[in-house]
Structure formats: C-alpha cells, structure tokens
Amino acid sequence: xxxxxxxxxxxxxxxxxxxxxxxxxxxxxxxxxxxxxxxxxxxxxxxxxxxxxxxxxxxxxxxxxxxxxxxxxxxxxxxxxxxxxxxxxxxxxxxxxxxxxxxxxxxxxxxxxxxxxxxxxxxxxxxxxxxxxxxxxxxxxxxxxxx
Numbered sequence: 001x002x003x004x005x006x007x008x009x010x011x012x013x014x015x016x017x018x019x020x021x022x023x024x025x026x027x028x029x030x031x032x033x034x035x036x037x038x039x040x041x042x043x044x045x046x047x048x049x050x051x052x053x054x055x056x057x058x059x060x061x062x063x064x065x066x067x068x069x070x071x072x073x074x075x076x077x078x079x080x081x082x083x084x085x086x087x088x089x090x091x092x093x094x095x096x097x098x099x100x101x102x103x104x105x106x107x108x109x110x111x112x113x114x115x116x117x118x119x120x121x122x123x124x125x126x127x128x129x130x131x132x133x134x135x136x137x138x139x140x141x142x143x144x145x146x147x
Contacts, residue, residue, distance in 0.1 A: 025052040026100065028087075031064050032057060032078040039078040042090050042120030049093045053080075069107040069134050074141060077114045085109070086134065090118035095131050095145045107134040109144050 032039035076089015086108030117125030
C-alpha cells in the first residue's frame, strides 16, 4: 500500500504547474539601430530577468517610435513591444514588471535618452531615472515611475 501511495503522490507532483520562472518568459520584441551595442546589453539584462527577447536591427527606429506614440523628445535608445505596450529606452525591469502587473490604460512607457548606469549602459548611475507614461489619446506624457 505504501508503494501505491508513493506512486500516486509522485504522479501528482508531476502534474503540478511549473513556476513562472521556469516558463518561457515574457515575450518582447526589441527594435534597435544595427550599430548600437548597448541595446544588446539591455536585451541580455532582460533575458537574465526571465524575458524572451527577439532583437530586430532596423534603420527605421525613429519611425517605429513615432508610430508607437513616443514623442521625439522622449525617445530612448531602442523601442520594444510587449503585448500591446511600447517600452522605449533602458527602462529598469522592476518598472517593466510594474507596468505589466498594473496594466494601465496607456500606450506604454519611456526612459528618454541613454542615462548612465541604466540597464545595458556602462558606468554608475548618476541621476534618478524618470520613466514617462505615454497616453493613447495624444495627451502630454506624465511621470509613471522613478527609480
């Protein structure tokens, strides 16, 4: 009888869901300038944090950002899409996860420029990162998070 209980318990364990970290991860498509290496660093950072990232080099990055609703003055180094959201620039993974958990009714988020010490960039962090929310209705972006 003990052998039967052991076998049933073992079979039940195999049927339990696998933790999310062992899953294939959150899928992301990252568009970058073909010559930019820091974008590859950002993609590696995301992969280390459980994301599945497909990197697509393009010479049309500004157009991709514009069509996604990212104002020129708030563009980051690369443009990424996760589901219906655009994520522009070197946004820390904690803020990306916040966006995906909260699911706000916005087009996406952006960390403008290439701040020192941001994920994928070299150097030490020298300033607070200000990530902006991009609206779907054309209204001015607002601060979404800081880190």
